[in-house]
Amino acid sequence: MMRRRTTLLTGCTALVLALGATACGGSGPVSAGGGDKALSGQTVTVAGVWSGSEQKNFQKVLDAFSAKTGAKTQFVSTGDNVSTVVGSKIEGGNAPDVVMVPQVGVLQQFAKKGWLKPLSSTAEQTVDADFAPVWKKYGSVDGTLYGLYFKAAHKSTVWYSPDALAQAGVKPPTTYDAMLKAGHTVSDSGLAAFAVAGQDGWTLTDWFENIYLSQAGPEKYDALAAHKLKWTDPSVVRALTTLGKLFKDKQLVAGGQKEALNTDFPGSVEKVFGPKAEAGMVYEGDFVAGVAHDQFGRTVGKDANFFPFPAVDGGTAPVVSGGDAAVVLKDGKNAKAGMKLLEYLAGPEAAAVWAKAGGYLSPNKKLDLSSYGDDVTRATAKSLIAAGDSVRFDMSDQAPAAFGGTKGAGEWKLLQDFLRDPSDPKGTAARLESAAAKAYQG
Numbered sequence: 001m002m003r004r005r006t007t008l009l010t011g012c013t014a015l016v017l018a019l020g021a022t023a024c025g026g027s028g029p030v031s032a033g034g035g036d037k038a039l040s041g042q043t044v045t046v047a048g049v050w051s052g053s054e055q056k057n058f059q060k061v062l063d064a065f066s067a068k069t070g071a072k073t074q075f076v077s078t079g080d081n082v083s084t085v086v087g088s089k090i091e092g093g094n095a096p097d098v099v100m101v102p103q104v105g106v107l108q109q110f111a112k113k114g115w116l117k118p119l120s121s122t123a124e125q126t127v128d129a130d131f132a133p134v135w136k137k138y139g140s141v142d143g144t145l146y147g148l149y150f151k152a153a154h155k156s157t158v159w160y161s162p163d164a165l166a167q168a169g170v171k172p173p174t175t176y177d178a179m180l181k182a183g184h185t186v187s188d189s190g191l192a193a194f195a196v197a198g199q200d201g202w203t204l205t206d207w208f209e210n211i212y213l214s215q216a217g218p219e220k221y222d223a224l225a226a227h228k229l230k231w232t233d234p235s236v237v238r239a240l241t242t243l244g245k246l247f248k249d250k251q252l253v254a255g256g257q258k259e260a261l262n263t264d265f266p267g268s269v270e271k272v273f274g275p276k277a278e279a280g281m282v283y284e285g286d287f288v289a290g291v292a293h294d295q296f297g298r299t300v301g302k303d304a305n306f307f308p309f310p311a312v313d314g315g316t317a318p319v320v321s322g323g324d325a326a327v328v329l330k331d332g333k334n335a336k337a338g339m340k341l342l343e344y345l346a347g348p349e350a351a352a353v354w355a356k357a358g359g360y361l362s363p364n365k366k367l368d369l370s371s372y373g374d375d376v377t378r379a380t381a382k383s384l385i386a387a388g389d390s391v392r393f394d395m396s397d398q399a400p401a402a403f404g405g406t407k408g409a410g411e412w413k414l415l416q417d418f419l420r421d422p423s424d425p426k427g428t429a430a431r432l433e434s435a436a437a438k439a440y441q442g
Contacts, residue, residue: 037069037070038069038070038340039069039070039071039337039340040069040070040071041070042070042071042072042334042337043071043072043073043074043334043337044065044071044072044073044074044097044098044334044337044338044340044341045073045074045075045076045096045097045098045332045333045334046062046073046074046075046076046096046097046098046099046100046338046341047075047076047077047078047082047085047086047089047096047098047099047100048075048076048077048078048082048099048100048102048324049077049078049079049080049082049100049102049324050075050077050100051077051079053294053359054359055075055077057354057357057358057359057360058075058100058354059073059075060353060354060357061345061350061353061354062075062341064349064350064353065341065344065345065350068344069340069344071337071340071341073341076096082099082101082102082106083106083109083110086099086110086115086329090115090329090331093331095329095331095332095333096329096332097328097329097332097333097334097335097337097338097341098326098327098328098329098332098338098341098342099326099327099329100150100151100324100325100326101147101324101325101326101327102322102323102324102397103397103398103405104138104393104397104398105397105398105399105400105401105404105405107138107139107141107146107147107325107327108141110146110327111141111142111144111146112141114330115329115330115331116146116327116328116329116330117146117328117329117330117335117339118144118145118146119139119145119146119147119148119328119339119342120339120342120343122343123145123148123339123342123343123346124145126343126346126347127139127145127148127346129366130346130347130348130364130365130366131149131363131364131365132363132365132385132387132388132389132391133389134388134389134390134391134392135149135323135363135391138323138325138393139325146327147325147326147327148325148326148327148342148345148346149323149324149325149363150323150324150325150326150345150346150350150351150362151323151324151354151360151361151362152321152322152323152361152362152363152384153285153286153287153321153322153323153361154285154286154319154321154361154380154381154383154384155206155209155210155284155285155286155320155321155322155394156210156285156308156309156317156318156319156320156383157283157284157285157286157288157306157307157308157309157380158172158179158281158282158283158306158307158308158309158310159269159272159273159281159282159283159284159288159289159292159304159305159306160172160272160280160281160282160304160305160306160307161272161273161277161280161281161303161304162302162303162304162305163303164186164189164191164272164277164279164280164281165182165186165280165281167189168182168185168186168188168189168191168280169185169189170182170185170186172307173307173310174307174310174311174317175310175311175312176211176214176242176310176311176312176313178310179310180193180245180246180249180252183251183252183280183281184251184252186280186281187251187252191277191278191279191280192251192252192253192254192255192271192278192279192280193251193252193253193254193279193280193281194246194252194253194254194279194280194281194282194283195254195260195263195267195268195269195270195271195272195278195279195281195282196247196253196254196260196263196268196282196283196419197260197263197264197265197267197268197282197284198257198260198261198262198263198416198419199261199262199263199264199267200264200265201407201411201412201413201415201416202396202405202412203265203268203283203284204412204415204416204418204419205394205395205396205404205411205412205415206283206284206285206320206394207243207246207283208239208240208243208415209221209318209320209392209394209395209396210283210309210312210318210320211239211242211243211312211318212224212235212236212239212395213315213318213319213320213392214309214311214312214313214315214316214317214318215235215238215239215242215312215313215315216235216236216238216239216315217315217316218390218392220233220235221392221395222392224236224395225392225393225395225398225399226398227399227436227437227440230433230436231429231430231432231433231436232429232430232433233429236429236432237425237426237429240418240422240425240428240429241425242312242313243418243422244418244422244423244425247260247418247419247422248422248423254271254278254279255278257419257420257421258420260419261416261419261420265284265291266291266295268282268284269282269284269288269291269292269295269296270295270296272292273291273292273296273298273303273304274296275296283309285322286306286361286377286380287359288304288306289304289306289376289377290359292304300374300376300377301374301375301376305376306376306380308383316390318392319383319384319387319390319391319392320391320392320393320394320395321363321384321391321392321393321394322393322394322397323363323393326341326342326345328342346364347364347366348362348364348366348367348368351364351367351371352367352368352371355367355371355372355373355381356371356372356373358373358374358377361377361380361381361384362381363384363385363391365385367381369381369382396411396412399411399436399439399440400439400440402438402439403435403436403438403439403440404439409435410435410436410439411432411435411436414428414431414432414435415428417431
């Protein structure tokens, strides 16, 4: 399972679909709708990682844009390797107009290659008015705004079976220590506390990032994300030590370390919400809800719920996010119409279309929370918006792919090694620094 699909996947039926670089025919105008049909006869091509239900729901947004402007749209699913697919299309003279970019590092790469058009003043004004400044920061390169964050993921949510916690007599905790204590109580009642998806290294980076952001604070988080702080820093060793307490506790990890290393992300959700429960809780982003509902028939809010990732050692409770940014390519055949699409995506009207369809969070603070279809999604969205500028983008998604996004290498592999044997946090920190130094120089 590739990083992107599982990091930001919310319409999780697509988890079990094979990904391919397939094109999906878009739509023309679907209703007389509002707008002056100024783009009639023009086609906007949009490339992105989405497939399955995510692609269908984004198509509803594109259809609404068509109804408003008269433009036709065509969506091309790139699969996970966005930069390679887009690069080859540019070289072949067949560049899409708009790309939905899943990682800060990829957006920066595109900008530095000169592929992107800066956002129009209209789009930038909407971003300034409707989004916390942090989202503009992540969409900008060298002070120029290139990316509009249309879809977000909230990666600081711990999902649990209400029955399992009720049976153990514990309530959702608000501190990390209380969470581990609650985990022992759950374990004493007959279920392991946590299902850990150690087979997918990216989940382990998310565990680390939440602990580090809360324990070390946002300034150090930013410095480590930019590799201005070395991974050998005592704050990293401390966070690894905190994480190691969980990893080495066989009462807390379902099946122990060995089974965790053989459990992928969907499997970890199954251990909590599947037909045979093996654990009471699973940490991952808001997209857990999609798997629990789509694959295991759970009613979100009733027999699947979440609590915020708790504060660590007196720090602030973390809010780690991911997201997809819309960018306009200079080489697109219809870049002007592409920019009109971005101006539309920037506003709450476009966000409301997908919010109603489900499987979506918007970082747009002007979106009415009543647009979301259920209370749990509403609560997740409210938490994301309330975090404002304290939101921090997934650290490994900010890193060069060789360090933060490659299976069997870099941070993913080293944290899997740490899960296997968490006895030497200092040694793990040194190995992380060695891998990071190499990747950031490359």
